[in-house]
Amino acid sequence: MPVTLALCPKACGPNRGPSPCERRSLSVSMLSTLDDLKNRLQTALVNAFGPDLEGTDPVLVPTNNPKFGDYQANVAMSLAKRLKDKPRAIATKIVENLTIDDLCEEPQIAGPGFINLKFKTDYLQNQLKAVYADERLGIPTANPPQRTIVDFSSPNIAKEMHVGHLRSTIIGESIARTLEFLGHDVLRLNHVGDWGTQFGMLITHLRDVCPEAMTDSSTVDIGDLVTFYKQAKKRFDDNDDFKTTSREAVVDLQSGDPEARLAWQALCEQSRKEFQKIYDRLDITLQERGESFYNPLLDDVVVDLKSLGLLEEDQGAQVVFLEGFTNKDGNPQPLIVKKTDGGFNYATTDLAAIRQRTTQEKAQRIIYVTDAGQANHFAQVFQVANRAQWIPEGVELVHVPFGLVKGEDGKKLKTRSGETIKLKELLNEAIDRAEKDLRQRIADETRDETEEFIHTVSTGVGMGAVKYADLSQNRTSDYIFSFDKMLALQGNTAPYMLYAYVRVQGISRKGDIDFSQLGDAPMLLAEESELTLAKHLLALDAVVMEVAQELYPNRLCQYLFELSQKFNQFYDRCSVLQAEEPNRTSRLMLCDLTARTLKLGLSLLGISVLGRM
């Protein structure tokens, strides 16, 4: 199936910066070609039917079947009424005025009036050579770069990361990597839950079980934070004295009491260490900037909302009444920004963050990667920020929601005993299973491999599988978590793609080939499978640009899966090392370019390739 290519209809709008269409000089690959084709079709339209047709979208889309060529222009059908003529006649006139013989074969008019276009092989060969010579594989850099914040992962202090944090972390990382690769100025923020009333009980409990934390946080080892949290919670629920002391501790902390503050820091530090272990394993880069960071800014949010006339008092709380949201009685629903007890909540923090990020960080695009259950919350916060005019012209706030991770029973993923699954254990199991599988394979093939090799491959395959399984799903839908499926060696999985990469490395080893020394040989696309692979390789830039715009990493996964399939077909049908020159070198270049494309694409997903497996 052809990859859907973004012809950047949205990116060309106002306030979005220059579109990919304006970067032709930097781009050698498919986007520039399509843009070129589009312009020529527009010129043909004007030449055929006059200046009224200026700016008409030629509706250039990939064909759904190779027998129709590579791309088709569907504009003729839509013009039939306006031009009072038959679509096929219109298509004929367009083709008569179209000059594309340097790029394409003779256009074919088919069906009701489709104009089918097929690239000339020598044009593709030249394009491919240009991509081959380009370290960025034809992907342009953003001009100008956008200051972008990606807000993702966001676990809660004093709680262990669990499966619920997996998607935000993996999707956020991939989005950040993709935007960074395009040259955007990305700030990755971990908006951890490091503030709130739960710290009262935690501090009080810490004071009892680990008093040294109250004077020196650096030496403290609280151990298993989940157990610690549960113990504190149990005491809070069971013991009234403890509850009272905890509430006092909250006040202490908020008023800046040094001892409470030190205990809080100890808790945060402990959590941070645990989080970092997970981030290191997953190769995630994040800057922690928790809720507490915004504490000094919260008062101003309320004060300013008041002076703007948006603030109202309702049942003792300070609220902004929302448009388009009503409560059970049909009255406007409030967004609470200051609680009856004078405290602030998450809406206040998010509003303060928007202000800080747009003013101090100068963010032009702020991306929130959270579960879909928070869609209401963000819609409400964005609405208030908008009405308060805190979102400067041209700044885009975007909630990137994702669905639940469910077990194979279709219910929310839990352990057999009903506990939340810890992320640490989930990753361990993925690696353990990958290792078991690998050892079996090594035994079956009577290979001799070192423990280090087994460790490296198991880890790479396990981590890659977990990430790829998540990213390859359309993020908006819930997804069913299955170790068996994600680690499967066939199908749309990480191992399948890693294997395609390994196959290229195998050729390099076997033939003692240094891919960097292939020189300036011509690319020859003689066989059908070579041509198909080449066309797919050229489509990388369009896919990456689309992911950056729409923020759906599964599109890139789909592309890479299809690339692996097309490579395997080529590998099956065309021998490389045994081929005669000049085909041999050309095929080696195709292999190398495939491997580089896989490596780059997987890296944008946060997945590392392996040389052997």
Next chain:
RNA sequence: GGACCCUUAGCUCAGUGGAUAGAGCAACCGCCUUCUAAGCGGUCGGUCACUGGUUCGAAUCCAGUAGGGUCCGCCA
């Protein structure tokens, strides 16, 4: 009461206006003297939940219906 999301092959899912709706898995049948068969080819499989509308053209856009899910005042 309101907001949002979902319903596509036996299963898991792609597919946000273009030709005959795709893939993987499962099932079945083939292909290793040749670069790792963790691969390739083939067969089987669908009233795109339903009803209407817009359009030259609808799985896709709009309205409604049914079913499933999530969220909604002092947690985040």
